Amino acid sequence: MGRNRKGPYKTSKGPTYYCRLIVPPRLREVVGKTCLTRSLKTTSYNVALTRYGPTYLQLERELEALQKPNGLADLREHVEANRGYDDNPAILTDLLVGFDMPNPTQKQKLVYEALSTGKPIPVDWEEAMQLWIKLKNRTNSRPLAAGSIKHATAQIKLIQPYGSPHQLTKQLIWDFIEDQEELGKQPNTVASYLKNLSAITEVLVQLDHLEVNLFKSISYSVKNKSDRRSFTDDELCLIKHKHPEALLLTMMGLRIEELEHGVVDKDMFVINEVWKNDKLIFRPKTLSSYRRVPLPKSYKRLDRNQRILRKRLRDLIPDTDVVLHSARHTFIELSRRAGCDARIIDEVCGHGSSSGSSSNRSYGEFPDEVLLRETQKVWDLIEDITG
DSSP states (O other): OOTTOOSOEEOTTOSOEEEEEEOOGGGHHHHSOSEEEEEOOOSOHHHHHHHHHHHHHHHHHHHHHHTSOOTHHHHHHHHHHHOOTTSOHHHHHHHHHOOOTTSOOHHHHHHHHHHHHSOOOOOOHHHHHHHHHHHHHHHSSSOOOHHHHHHHHHHHHHHGGGOOTTTOOHHHHHHHHHHHHHTTOOHHHHHHHHHHHHHHHHHHHHTTSOSOOGGGGOOOOOOOSOOOOOOOHHHHHHHHHHOHHHHHHHHHTOOHHHHHHOEEETTEEEEOOEEETTEEEEOOSSGGGOEEEEOOTTOOOOOOOHHHHHHHHHHHOOOTTOOTTHHHHHHHHHHHHTTOOHHHHHHHHTOOOSSSOHHHHSSOOSOHHHHHHHHHHHHHHHHHHHO
16 A cells, blocks of 8 residues: 555655656556656755646656657657756666666666766667658758658668767768678769768758768769760661650650659640559659640650660660660750750750749749740651651
8 A cells, every 4th residue: 555656755865856657557568667757856845746746747748658659859858857967867867767787778878878968868860860851841842752761761771780870980981881882882872872861960960969960071972984875866766666665755855754654635744743542653853843745746655664665775775875864865955956945945854944033943934835836846856867
């Protein structure tokens, strides 16, 4: 009787009063504790009584949150709420998360160091990524794509064994680079890892969780082994007869993904988001990529399987500098040869205007008739070249 009595209490190790919430037995395995404790930060029983009610409510909310743990963020908040200038770090650590002094767990080490040094628990990579996502979604004109988050998550898992953001050194980052190269990763791939990890780390600097972004001090240059090029006139003739999909991409200045997911609307090809069963399966690359593209009269629905189209092009043209995306570059090159208005061609390609105000750069400035007028010049030139 009285074992679970509520009210302020003191430990045998000091005069400070505490508030305690006993965790129900059915939740103890999930929460990982038998009770939650918070310092009332006073040695006066009367003062402790006035603080007990609000503190107990906070512990109830904390218990609810612990059933859906949020990594170090919850632990950091818990430590800061209990930090007291007159508390012994070892005693308070033991009260908060337990403390096996001879062989402490990683969580116990973090809490003890935070209480000993007066600094908050540092951010780990998972929390860093969540902060990055939150900041990007707030500052970007549209939310991050699911693919971007997926890639960032994979890269976070690669860097985690080398230490949390505050533990990294230049040497550890170089170790990471060398290990990725030994695993057979191409320099371009490693460079993309470093770029994304640097972006995530930079958010921590902006939010004062770190003082410096070490990734910015790592010079990792990548030499391009080859330069992608446009189709030659001879290749264009070959493509006309052997690869109608590549010819269509060339006539419309499309990306291969846009050909796969675009929709025909009379004499225009519409590039927009594609949803299936309430799930986004395609999103145009940029805001200016949402557009209407003139459709050749000879258009008919062709094979849109990217893997098959790429293989057919490689069988036709062995040069690895020529890829399906070369069709898009060829369209732009031919538009210049045909004397097209560059601003209108930018709209057709989804580049938007390269000058002027943001309102001038927004897509939809030119009507379909104007887009068709300039695109027709490219089609006429292709007909002259291919006969």
